[in-house]
Amino acid sequence: MPREQNIRLNVNGRVYERTVPVRLSLADFLRDHLHLTGTHLGCEHGVCGACTISMNGRSARSCLTLAVQADGAEIVTIEGLRAADGSRHPLQQAFLENFGLQCGYCTPGMLITAIELLRENPQPSEQDVREALSGNICRCTGYQAIVDSVLAVARDTQGSKKREIV
């Protein structure tokens, strides 16, 4: 059985074709092979949430996914959140304005997770936000500012501005 395989996948709108070891995680593939180092690794066993990416429209732990399993998939990482004109995603902007990050280690996973929440539930309660983010550990903010950031976007999209979340 060959220990390497060819994969072809779409990451942030760009198609990549690479040969990878079968035991390589998607996280290490993104970071070491594509040099997309915005996806962070905290624990490598599913607990901290720093490595959370979007795979075929659903959030997933990239440390618990093999790169070969992403063959044919569409992946979105933190690097894919900016608009084509370079402007920040509304949730990135809200994190900036509400002090939703300090060291930034947890932020990529927080953003991917919160974007999925807002897509499924555009008007979440504070408790909804806390539940959705329960699998993402932050050692800096104490969470309140992160929850505030997500709620700020929810309020904003309700009003006249109606910005696109995904």
Add this chain to the structure above:
Amino acid sequence: MKPAWFDYYAPRSLDEALRILADAGPNGRVLAGGQSLMPMLNCRLLNPAILVDINRLEVLNSLDVTKDGLTVGALVRHADLLHDDRVRHGWPLLFEATKQVAHPAIRNRGTVCGSVAHNDPAAEHPSVLVTLDGTVVIASAAGRRELPAEQFFTGILSTALQPGEMVVALRYPPQPAGTGTGFVEFARRLGDFAMAGAAATLTLRDGVCEHARLTVVGMGEGPFRARAAENMLAARRLGADDRNEAFAEAAEKVRAAVEPADDVHASASYRRHLAGVMTQRALETALARAGAH
């Protein structure tokens, strides 16, 4: 924190998967959602020689409801159950328990069958399957067999699965009329594995308990069916005056029967206490809902 080498197969048909598993024997492992297996591989708690990834087997991605009940295929993720109104209304115990499994990203990938095959003593799904009197559908290159949930779970992280076999589906019978269910668990943080939990169903007729089923989560060996409490509840009146006493007795029977161990998360005596509290709460919830019919 990187896995050791393995051979990786991603078969395109169930027959092919079963053939590979048969050839691999005890060296083979099914890779489903990977939410329990990948952590073990990354931490090198497990070094299987051969991984059989079932994620390309679309035939296993089926959630069927018929008059005989609900069938959950091996690629159905926790999140799929939560997005299905048939499950929400028809199997509320399963629905509620699934909400308490881990976090969104884990629920997006982890499968219900994988949870059952893994049999973590603190996991929700094994206890729910036992409480609802479900069935495990098992396939191998030699054919199919079905096992009642209670015969499937054999101990911590252990099941009746033999080398070469895999779980293809779980079956949950329809909920009888007049039945209420309750699932509660206690964990220090949202989404963590429970320190203790309880799943209960109560079927009432004219204020009398016709049938009770009670399973406790997190007590060491896997799903713990509290038969003494079930028998005590059968034929008991559960009116406003008698229910508190009946449920307190049930909790007492549970505390006497469970055999939790000390670990880093909780002492045995604290777990035993929690088992009683969870039992009472699950029964109260079940009764309130049974009455609402």
